[in-house]
Amino acid sequence: MKATELMDSLRRRFPNEPEYLQAVEEVVTSIEDVYNEYPAFERYNLIERLCMPDRVISFRVSWTDDQGRVRNNMGYRVQHNNAIGPYKGGIRFHSSVNLSILKFLAFEQTFKNSLTTLAMGGAKGGSDFSPRGKSDMEVMRFCQAFVNELWRNIGADTDVPAGDIGVGAREVGFMFGWYKKMAREFTGTFTGKGISFGGSLMRPEATGYGNVYFLLNMLATRGIAIEGKRVAVSGSGNVALYTADKLITLGAKVVSMSDSDGTVLLPEGMTREQWDRLFELKIAMRGRVSEFAEAEGLEYLPGERPWKHAACDIAMPSATQNEIDGDDARALLAQGCLAVSEGANMPSTPEAVREFLAARILYAPGKAANAGGVSVSGLEMAQNSQKLSWTAEEVDNRLRDIMADIHGQCVEYGRQPDGYVNYVKGANTAGFMKVAKAMMAQGIY
Ligand code: NDP
Secondary structure (H helix, E strand, C coil): CCHHHHHHHHHHHCCCCHHHHHHHHHHHHHHHHHHHCCHHHHHCCHHHHHHCCCEEEEEEEEEECCCCCEEEEEEEEEEEECCCCCEEEEEEECCCCCHHHHHHHHHHHHHHHHHCCCCCCEEEEEECCCCCCCCHHHHHHHHHHHHHHHHHHCECCCEEEECECCECHHHHHHHHHHHHHHHCCCCCCCCCCCHHHCCCCCHHHHHHHHHHHHHHHHHHCCCCCCCCCEEEECCCCHHHHHHHHHHHHCCCEEEEEEECCEEEECCCCCCHHHHHHHHHHHHHCCCCHHHHHHHHCCCEEECCCCCCCCCCCEEECCCCCCCECHHHHHHHHHCCCCEEECCCCCCECHHHHHHHHHHCCEEECHHHHCCHHHHHHHHHHHHHHHCCCCCHHHHHHHHHHHHHHHHHHHHHHHECCCCCECHHHHHHHHHHHHHHHHHHHCCCC
């Protein structure tokens, strides 16, 4: 396999899918050497089969708003690969959603799920519907119309969706309710469900906490303590809030949060009371970071991301893809940033990743660092199958073990001759090998 030839071919066939091509290029260039050590892979054209999704389902979603107007959105499910388990991956509701973004996310999810050590394939779905500014009833009608189209393609042993941007407990609840009605079964077809109907304790916390656990593992390799470290966090949704929560518990200083409108700076570090108020504002009232900044008398930077403004030792991007560009990366490095651990999926552009690797800082790509969310989703599936609920402590302990295991796999496959751990190479290679071997064993289908 020549990565450049493969990429040329994919660019010709999918010219309008930049995010998908970006994600594929990162993986194939980093696994090229190890792939070519196994001639059988090439005989089976394994890499091309692994880069292209097994199946893409797309559909129109029509629903009625509170004024009685009929609204139309597009809905998608990308079932990327189920070589090691049922398709598994979140649903994203955001105005920016398109096929390219969902194909990149489903591709990444396949490697991430492989790293978790649990039996889950990779998928992703979503719609260009934005829940922002919609009433609960509008969101419910949309979710029902979305699942009306999707339900025949998913199932507890087929494809198990979960949340992502714009899809939290409310949306999962509405989708699960309609799935249950259509399929006439109560099974673990969605994860991220409410606790009273099969959800797992610790699932809301899992991605943010898991990212901090991964960070702790990375810091330990250099004997660095988290206490007192200034951490710039972006976003203020599920992942960002629980990242901040765990950091505060561990004595780190959270020096920024953001949303798509701007950034709030907290140079002294966020207090536990401030976190409680931000959580209430974001989750219960669906408010904005600007309102938080105003209420707390903090500096607010409209239209800005944190990276050039929040003096920090560590960055934990937790909002969206491509939110750290080359300039942002250079700004972070110039102020002495020693680690970047990604809560979001592909938040760093290829140029930013090159900067981090060249500077030899601790850099964890999202497919390793944010795998805690899907890991606890996997644990939710296991609990649903057993019709049992595990304690928060039990789930948290398993989450810590899984993150340590993923870290170990990255070190094993990513250690360079000079001792530097390239977590990108490590995560991609470890995730790839497991899926590739399973695909080889199952023949061509
Ligand atoms: P939420 O919807 O809960 O929060 C998303 C946050 O990011 C919000 O603060 C949102 O701001 C901000 N944001 C979204 N889009 C943009 C944008 N285009 N520019 C700037 N800010 C933006 O989503 P999650 O916290 O669940 O997801 C965040 C990231 O983590 C995503 O990349 C997701 O794929 C990834 N992830 C999530 C997992 C999970 O378990 N939830 C698991 C693994 C990864 P606003 O309110 O203004 O839209």
